Amino acid sequence: MEAVIKWIAVILMLWGCSNDHKSDTRDIIIEDVQNLEFNGSGKPNISELLNLASFKYIPLEMNNQGLLSGDNPEEIQYNNGRFIILDKINNPVVVFDEKGNYSATLGTKGKGPDEFLSSIDISVPKGRDSLFMLDYMGRKIVVYDLHKGNQVIKTISIVGDDLNDFPEINGMEKVKDGFLLFGKKNPSLDSHAAIIHMNSKGSVEDITPFPSLTTQNRKANRNGLFQKLPNELILLKNYSDTIWTWNDHMVEAKYTIPFPNDLYKAHKWVPIQLQFQYKSYLENDNLVYITYFINAMQYIYLFDKNEAKGYLINVGEGGIKSRADMPTSELFYMTDSIAYGFFPHSNVLTRYEKVTNYINDHYDFSIPEDLKQKFQDEFDVLKEATRNGNGLIVKYNIN
Secondary structure (H helix, E strand, O other): OHHHHHHHHHHHHHHHHHHOOOOOOOOEEOOOOEEOOOOOOOOOOHHHHOOEEEEEEEEOOOOOOOOOOOOOOOEEEEEOOEEEEEOOOOOOEEEEEOOOOEEEEEOOEOOOOOOEOOOOEEEOOOOOOEEEEEEOOOOEEEEEEHHHOOEEEEEEEOEOOHHHHOOEEEEEEEEOOEEEEEEEOOOOOHHHEEEEEEOOOOEEEEEEEOOOOOOOOOOOOOOEEEEEOOOOEEEEEOOOOEEEEEEOOEEEEEEEOOOOHHHHHHHOOOHHHOOEEEEEEEEOOOEEEEEEEEOOEEEEEEEEOOOOEEEEEEHHHOHHHHOOOOOOOEEEEEOOOEEEEEEOHHHHHHHHHHHHHHHOOOOOOOOOHHHHHHHHHHHHHHHHHOOOOOOEEEEEEEO
16 A cells, blocks of 8 residues: 555656646756855945046936936946836936937837837846846837937737736746746745746746755845846856856756855844845956845955955945045946946936045045046036036946
8 A cells, every 4th residue: 555655656757747737847057156256345445446547427418308306226237329217216227328319219108009108127238239128017018229319129028827826926028039027926925936937929838946045044135137148148146155147948056155144144134134145247368246235235256256255245334435545436338448337326426526626625635636627527526516416427447
């Protein structure tokens, strides 16, 4: 009898596996992962770590159609000489050219075929003139032609019952054979995250449960982002110290950073009280640049590949702003030769006040004349930008 029960159990298990969705079509590899440790000492000068040589302000033109909220945008992308900003407050998506001139506003709220109920995320494939906006509440993806302003190319309806189990979607990227979504079955449980692969027609191809490496039942927050690199996607899953990649239907672990265990001790926080979420990921041949929040406190993790050193910078303590030889904003785009950051209007006002004090010698130290001239040149742009509520793009040249 016991043998019969065992055989029945095996048959039921095999039957269950055969009826499972295509969640086993990709392997998740966690072997041979490079560990990016925190081993940099002191309070680093971030402009030196980034090897920044010079900078240029690009004021963003403001009008009634291209008005930003004045706060940090939800997302900024640089593509084909355009700055594409997902704002979500005043306007869904605002596009500026490389000189900061207003180009277009994309997206109209409503229930029409080309309108949206909620703009969740955008994807702008590298080298293309198409923008994909995910309206998950409206169950569709709206495709815009960036070359023709705000013209809608088509609307892709998201179909099928597979997504009914995912009330929360926190990321989307366009891939060559369709789309990837990052969703959660239960917003209160971090372990129920999954990667949803849809074809170009909006039908679900397969769902891959995402590995949960957390051992503590922490309260879940925002679930993660996709950030595009030349040949792969980066998957940032909150409460995980692992940086994952998606490449040709394969999910692999790329890096691990010593978070959050090291910071538990440093801040003496109980793990269940931590609210942790990734915000951005950038990488070039020399650096890995990651930003994330721990509760309301923002950190920048910078790993120098050449020196094999990692630096953790507390933005809340002025690390990125005061520990720099030039105005250093949070970056949203980086190559080996240039990087782009963004100053919201509030930061423009703060920088304007600081530069004014430098010029007027309202500090306890003397400023060399050549440096004062640089501040004077910066002052003129900042003064004009204080009258404009759209902030500044900062372009950095990298040595």
